[in-house]
Amino acid sequence: MKEHPGPVHLLLTDVIMPHLSGMELYELIKPQRPEIKVLFMSGYTGNVIAHHGILEEGVNFIRKPFSLQALSQKVRQILDS
Numbered sequence: 001m002k003e004h005p006g007p008v009h010l011l012l013t014d015v016i017m018p019h020l021s022g023m024e025l026y027e028l029i030k031p032q033r034p035e036i037k038v039l040f041m042s043g044y045t046g047n048v049i050a051h052h053g054i055l056e057e058g059v060n061f062i063r064k065p066f067s068l069q070a071l072s073q074k075v076r077q078i079l080d081s
Helices: 022-029 046-051 068-080
Strands: 010-014 037-042 061-063
Touching: 010 022, 010 068, 022 037, 037 068, 061 068
Parallel strands: 010 037, 037 061
Antiparallel strands: none
8 A cells, every 4th residue: 555656536445354354454544544435344243343343423335245336336326435
């Protein structure tokens, strides 16, 4: 991220990953790119996702599996907000 000179408009990340959570990744990137928006995705149940703070109000989330159309609509909604 530091090396990329242009804007980064959206981070698409899984909620649960092997070494850090999607929220932790977002929190690492946010200070370098305060304008970045984020879309979290997961196939886990609501209880697991809630434990990672993703189901809070105002957090952009899409449940797996999702269609390409659903993803594109969600991305457009986030970028337009």
